[in-house]
Amino acid sequence: xAGFDVQFKFKPNPAAMAxxxxxxxxxxDETLDIDIQTEAKELSPYISGTNRRSIGIxxxxxxxxxxxxxxxxxxxxxxxxxxxxxxxxxxxxxxAVESHAPKIFERMRRLLR
Numbered sequence: 001x002a003g004f005d006v007q008f009k010f011k012p013n014p015a016a017m018a019x020x021x022x023x024x025x026x027x028x029d030e031t032l033d034i035d036i037q038t039e040a041k042e043l044s045p046y047i048s049g050t051n052r053r054s055i056g057i058x059x060x061x062x063x064x065x066x067x068x069x070x071x072x073x074x075x076x077x078x079x080x081x082x083x084x085x086x087x088x089x090x091x092x093x094x095x096a097v098e099s100h101a102p103k104i105f106e107r108m109r110r111l112l113r
Contacts, residue, residue: 019112021066025059027107028068032057035100036070043092044072044080051077055093070097 037057044052054074060067070093072078083089 017064021061021064023108023111024066024104025061026111027104028066029057029059030107031100031104032059032068032070035103036096039096039099040070040093043096044077045090045092050074051080 037055040055041052044055046052051072051074054072054077056071056073058069058071072093077093079087080090081093082091
């Protein structure tokens with residue numbers, strides 16, 4: 001049986017890549033800040049408010065890639081999210097990410113028009 005392989009090589013377009021990365025950075029920053037962080041704080045189990053206040057975001061461009069993260073600095077936020085052998089999980093970060101992730105691409109589309 002005969003087969004073939006097709007490869008396309010594109011010339012890099014720095015201006016287009018810069019525009020694409022800029023739109024992705026802004027869309028990711030807006031979505032993490034406005035939607036995901038807000039919902040994660042609302043969903044976070046509340047006793048003293050320490051975990052809610054410690055939820056933050058970070059968006060940066062690293063080596064031509066745009067990376068975003070949401071995190072908690074309370075020291076116990078991870079235990080709340082995934083649970084322990086003696087405590088059931090009470091997820092608040094992942095549900096917020098799942099419900100708002102499509103907005104990143106919607107915002108990117110809007111910014112690239």
